[in-house]
Amino acid sequence: MTWLADDLQMTWRDFWNHDHSIYVNARHKALHYASIARDLVPLVPSAQSDVLDYGCGEALAAPQLAAQCGKLYLYDGAATVEAGLRQRYANSAGKIIVLSESALEALADESFDMIICNSVLQYLRTDECNAFVQFAWRKLRPGGRLVVADLIPPYVDAASDTMALLEFSLRGGFFFAALRGLVATYFSRYRKLRADVGLTTFAIPDAQRLLATNGFETKRLDRNIGHNQARMTFIGKRV
Numbered sequence: 523m524t525w526l527a528d529d530l531q532m533t534w535r536d537f538w539n540h541d542h543s544i545y546v547n548a549r550h551k552a553l554h555y556a557s558i559a560r561d562l563v564p565l566v567p568s569a570q571s572d573v574l575d576y577g578c579g580e581a582l583a584a585p586q587l588a589a590q591c592g593k594l595y596l597y598d599g600a601a602t603v604e605a606g607l608r609q610r611y612a613n614s615a616g617k618i619i620v621l622s623e624s625a626l627e628a629l630a631d632e633s634f635d636m637i638i639c640n641s642v643l644q645y646l647r648t649d650e651c652n653a654f655v656q657f658a659w660r661k662l663r664p665g666g667r668l669v670v671a672d673l674i675p676p677y678v679d680a681a682s683d684t685m686a687l688l689e690f691s692l693r694g695g696f697f698f699a700a701l702r703g704l705v706a707t708y709f710s711r712y713r714k715l716r717a718d719v720g721l722t723t724f725a726i727p728d729a730q731r732l733l734a735t736n737g738f739e740t741k742r743l744d745r746n747i748g749h750n751q752a753r754m755t756f757i758g759k760r761v
Contacts, residue, residue, distance in 0.1 A: 534645035534715060539600040543710055546696060546703025552582060553694045554748070558640060559583035561747045565669055565757070566590045571635035574626075574661070576654075577642035581607060588617050595634070597621045632663045640747055641672035644721040651722065655736040655758075662760040668738060671747035671755040676723040678752045680716065686750040726754070733758040 545551035563586065566573060571591040575581060578596045580603060588594035596607050596618060604620065611618040621629075637658045643651050658668045684704060691700035707713055724732070726742065733740040738758030746753045 555582040668758040
């Protein structure tokens with residue numbers, strides 16, 4: 523019964539550090555990352571900007587984002603994801619830099635012009651969310667941007683996410699794969715974690731307060747980054 527003991531002790535970081543079925547096939551994964559990069563490109567302050575993608579995942583479309591900034595730094599807390607990033611971007615000629623946790627911490631304060639935190643905060647506790655925003659304030663230059671995306675409002679549940687995925691799959695041409703993937707997810711560790719550990723949600727005032735009380739001027743974007751428009755994106759300007 524080792525698998526059961528593993529599940530009982532599993533955290534969200536453990537989940538992302540192992541194989542999972544969140545993406546129903548390679549097309550879904552590629553389109554997911556491409557849509558995120560497309561939405562982020564207009565938010566880059568300038569072609570000379572130093573940008574950090576915090577909790578970047580596999581970052582398959584990082585070259586598209588890196589082409590619009592000075593340097594793109596990638597960080598993910600899952601060791602297996604970090605290893606994959608290092609292999610994927612080993613020949614990026616210093617344009618894309620993969621950071622370990624210790625290397626990220628060692629960077630000087632005010633190192634970045636923009637920090638991206640997409641689809642991360644829902645997997646953190648409230649105190650961890652505060653700690654991250656304080657960290658981002660330190661690492662951003664004055665006037666720098668913190669993009670906090672894919673925040674889940676309290677009224678958005680798994681059914682809303684399912685509908686968003688099906689709409690995305692219809693547009694992207696992987697509808698039947700998405701149906702099969704939803705069945706797999708129903709019996710997966712993701713569903714168990716979502717039920718047992720839960721996700722951190724944010725009402726609009728909660729998100730505004732999180733940024734404003736930690737030194738950011740804050741506004742909500744009209745559109746969320748990525749395909750799920752039931753979720754929210756906020757931009758904070760470091761003051």
